[in-house]
Amino acid sequence: xxxxxxxxxxxxxxxxxxxxxxxxxxxxxxxxxxxxxxxxxxxxxxxxxxxxxxxxxxxxxxxxxxxxxxxxxxxxxxxxxxxxxxxxxxxxxxxxxxxxxxxxxxxxxxxxxxxxxxxxxxxxxxxxxxxxxxxxxxxxxxxxxxxxxxxxxxxxxxxxxxxxxxxxxxxxxxxxxxxxxxxxxxxxxxxxxxxxxxxxxxxxxxxxxxxxxxxxxxxxxxxxxxxx
Numbered sequence: 001x002x003x004x005x006x007x008x009x010x011x012x013x014x015x016x017x018x019x020x021x022x023x024x025x026x027x028x029x030x031x032x033x034x035x036x037x038x039x040x041x042x043x044x045x046x047x048x049x050x051x052x053x054x055x056x057x058x059x060x061x062x063x064x065x066x067x068x069x070x071x072x073x074x075x076x077x078x079x080x081x082x083x084x085x086x087x088x089x090x091x092x093x094x095x096x097x098x099x100x101x102x103x104x105x106x107x108x109x110x111x112x113x114x115x116x117x118x119x120x121x122x123x124x125x126x127x128x129x130x131x132x133x134x135x136x137x138x139x140x141x142x143x144x145x146x147x148x149x150x151x152x153x154x155x156x157x158x159x160x161x162x163x164x165x166x167x168x169x170x171x172x173x174x175x176x177x178x179x180x181x182x183x184x185x186x187x188x189x190x191x192x193x194x195x196x197x198x199x200x201x202x203x204x205x206x207x208x209x210x211x212x213x214x215x216x217x218x219x220x221x222x223x224x225x226x227x228x
Contacts, residue, residue: 004041008048011035015054015064016150017116023217024064026055053148066217069204072152076197079145082138083126083193084186087173089133091182099178102128106170109163118163119154125170129177152200162199169195 011031014020031042046062049055053071055062102125109121123146130142146153169192176185204218 002041003037004044004048007031007035007037007041008045011045012049012052012054015049016147018151018154018216020064021216022064022066022151025058026062026064027060028062063217066219067152067204069201069218069220071220072149072200072204073197075145075148076193079142079149080190080193082141082145083129083189086126086130086133086135086138086142087177087185087189088182089135089138090129090177091180091185093134094132094177096178098132099174102132102174106167106174109167115154115163118167119150122153122166122170123150129173132177152204165199166192166196 011020020026028039028042028046031037031046032039035042046055050057054065056065105121105124105128109118126146127139127143130139133139169188173185173188173192176188
């Protein structure tokens with residue numbers, strides 16, 4: 001793997017896991033020292049992350065992109081039909097062994113499991129359902145959306161009630177796929193996406209002061225927060 005890709009992968013993971021918080025400043029010199037890399041691969045990695053909307057230029061320095069509530073809302077709108085189509089196709093194409101594998105993944109999330117595992121499984125659930133659709137374009141689209149939602153979803157799994165609610169919603173979707181009830185599964189998937197959107201936007205809107213105290217930058221106003 002090239003040095004640029006190594007720096008890109010590590011820096012991207014730090015941003016998505018909130019090790020580098022939204023709005024945090026970075027200099028190229030600090031990044032060169034942090035990753036023991038030269039300026040050219042550091043700049044190339046930053047350019048790639050800028051293209052993904054994860055970093056922004058600020059004068060001569062760089063900042064981790066703030067969490068944008070308007071972007072989150074747009075992503076959730078884009079995500080709705082993708083998830084609905086994925087579960088419809090999964091109902092038609094998935095076998096019992098496929099469903100059982102995802103069920104085992106959900107079963108691994110029990111009380112006491114670290115938030116990191118809940119976050120990973122929550123992401124993997126949606127990607128694996130997309131894989132059951134047999135459509136690689138759906139897989140790539142849902143992988144991309146879940147990556148962009150990753151930072152906000154860390155905040156969603158912060159409390160046990162939120163984790164348990166998401167887990168229960170995942171179980172209902174999977175049960176309907178197992179029963180081949182395509183339209184009900186699609187409706188449940190859309191409901192889950194909307195409920196997730198509302199939880200995220202409400203939490204981010206209500207906790208702006210707390211997030212600022214932790215150094216996290218949140219911008220925009222989510223029109224959908226509190227609409228339900």
